[in-house]
Amino acid sequence: MSLAEHPATPEEVISAINNYHWQQLHGSELREGRGEAAPIINPSTKDVLTTIAWATRDDVTAVVNEASDAAAAWAARGPYARAAIVRELADALEKRAEDFAWLDTIDAGLPLWMMRIDIVTGIARMRMFADMAHALTGQSLPGSPQGLHVTTPEPFGVVARIIPFNHPFMFAASKIAAPLVAGNTVVLKPSELTPLSALLLGEVAAEVLPSGVLSVVHGGPDVGDQLVRDKRVHRIAFTGSHGVGRSIQQAGAEVGVKSVSLELGGKNALIAYDDADIDGLIASAVKGMNFAFAGQSCGSTSRLLVQRSIFTEVRDRVAEAVARVRQGLPWEEGVQIGPMISQRQQERALGFIERAREAGAELLVGGSHPTELSSGWYVEPTVLTGMTPDAEIAQEEVFGPVLSIMPFDSEEEAITIANSVDYGLTGSVWTQDIDRAFRTARALEAGYVWINDTSTHFPGVPFGGVKLSGIGREESLEELLSYTQTRAINVVLR
Template sequence: MPAVTHDEWLHRAKALDLPRAHHIDGAEEAGSGAVFPVVSPRDGQILTEVADGGSAEVDAAVAAARRAFDSGPWPRLAPADRGRVLTRIADVLEDRRADLALTVSLEMGKPITDAHDIELRAVINTFRWYGQLADKLTDESPHTAADALALVTREPAGVVGAVVPWNFPLTLAGWKIAPALAAGCTVVLKPSENSPLSALLLARAATEAGLPPGVLNVVCGDGPVTGRALGLHPGVDVLAFTGSTAVGRHFLHYAADSNLKRVWLELGGKSPNIVLPDAPDLDKAAATAAWGIFFNQGEMCTAPSRLLVHSSVAERVTEAIVARARALRVGDPLDPATEMGALVGEAHLGRVLDHVRQAADDGARLRTGGTRTLTETGGSYLEPTVFDQVAPRSRLAREEVFGPVLSVLPFDDLDEAVALANDTEYGLAAGLWTSDLSTAHRVSRALKAGTVWVNCYEEGDLTVPFGGMKQSGNGRDKSAHALEKYTELKTTWIQL
């Protein structure tokens, strides 16, 4: 795509055709007529009003998904044919990439360059990858006695309820929807009330690409009403959720209180990033640590929010991160030069600032940032923030801030570093910087995290699974392993 200027993005924003209705059974539905405003964090202005769904709309969407699963063509298509539809969805998303990126940027504050080059690339690749995988899966025929034939088949699990957050609204939706569709399931998606617009545009694109009615439905609304209705619904066979650990617990209760549906959770994180003095490049380690905590305004469950750095190099690494933080360009998400945009909204900004104030009260030293900025815009902006002298048992070191706030904790030996890293209820991701191959293997095994990056951070592709341990959840997104969440194993024993 040719370079687009700030003024051109602003002009495009005014011409956007934003959706306002639920997407149920292949059509846009207003539902009860109740609406809620979608506010842009870039300037505090209302983008549009969107249909607000409750139990009735969830019932309609689940009924449509059930019909599509029980009697529609989708689960009965040859896997290669399902794959071709998923690939066409990727093609339509590519054709609409600019408008989708612009919508994401407007509704949740992500810099437009990141929305276009990272978010949209990820969701397009996800649909294309699972489209290509759909007919590559095989069943099993275990060796049994000579007078019997055993077959183990993977069958689609049924209706999938997917609930996704606002920080990567299309990527995380794609991680749920694409493997579920590839397996032959049907889906009801509830996006965050902060970012429903991109999800509705995704549903439009899927319908245009030839996805049959009822196979993908989107119901908008908040968690306590719409999310709860989906979690409790007896017509939902599988629930896949990405979000906070506290809300994840609610979905487990919903499953227990309804039909014992399977619940797959990708939850919060407080990821350690360990820098040893023998790191192959300390400057690169510092630059990557800064990028990791400030990318996407720090609104990432995998953000390396705890920098565990050896005391012999702690000041050097911290100074380098502080310098990068001060040089980072915070600004309008629609400006291609912006490196860090707006936090998702006023309420979330307030929660992050509470953590900043508490950290100071707990004795941590503020090295840079910690202050709201660009207040004249009406948007929700925060300076990149770095604390050192952080106590390991303080709130800042233990609770997920979900903002551009880094905690620096020094250590003196490797055993102490591993103990600090694992001293958390979370277990989503971790980083390690070392030149020693043995150390890399031993520490990676010792870290209780679903993903460990060595001499890098946030690297990977769709071939590898993603998910957490401990209170960071269960199950895996991405890779062929994601299909395990949306299929059931059936054994057929034939006596010959």
């Protein structure tokens, strides 16, 4: 799909989506799935954008066949040649950046300005992994005085990469890069809710990558389950909910021994001590909720823990700041938050809010479906307070625009509350005391911690969680190496 001119209008993009012949990249060719056609819904309006056929079990088998057949030749190219091709793909995708941004805005309901940033980020991460090709090295080890003992990093072969709906292009682009540079072939399955940018990526990739190196398959949970259970898929990487992540672990184990990495949910805490920069804290508390994604972000700091001496001021100022977050159609100028991805997600978030109020929480801002945006699956940016740390709203991931604010008295209490949940993805600490900042950061059961910041992802810094938030690290050299397995070669000199 190519937009006729820029800047485009929403009507032009919607018409182009509706009239376009959407195909999947099945190894060596672009083709339609052979399964039942399913609608793709615009969450901002609830209108059907288009219908696209899902892949069948036979389609998935054929795709894995091609990926398996292509694996040896792709690995044999060597890391620098593979990296050069990934850079070429990044360049080709960059030429279509505006198309991808518009697709994600219409398909996922995410603000256009934010999707333009997402496109840049996804392409930059592709190039980052290409630049890391030099790190695919082994070791020479002193295993014996007479021998030569070396290790080499070897690809797994076929990798299944399953991604969610909240960063459609960014995840599609960035999360195929590491396995490709490492020498694997990849089968990418986007969310069935937001497949459009991944399908267009597949079309662009078909002009750049050798046949069979990348496939993009569209479909529901059955497609993902078949990929996971295929014995030729030895490495699986999934981003999404902890429930699905655990089912992937189980399904993979039922058919073999597989390497699995999981980037899952979060119920992340921002801890604000009484010496924090209040202005910076307020801005960061709003930023940390990732309202641009309607709170549909695993890294959102959705629990704000505030030391009691500054609690009232921070609570009131955060509520005022959230009340100013502008909600509307995601392609409109100045809109900061669009709709949720589906009716199911909307109802889920509103259910959390209703149950929290029934349990005694005080609603400060939002809390409902805005009447002026009844055409889409919108939930107002919401702030709640008055809950206990063990309340459902303080323990479970809402995955929506809902912030809970709670007081604490001591450093020990703050850490106890922060660590009381089953998740452990991100955390944030606000204080001017560097000793207290590091004590708290090291005590948090979280994989990615900010001091006096939230939400920022830094190139090359490993991102991932502990506990129910997953296993493995991404966005880093650790991710690249996770797509290799070590081979030891021992030469006995006589």
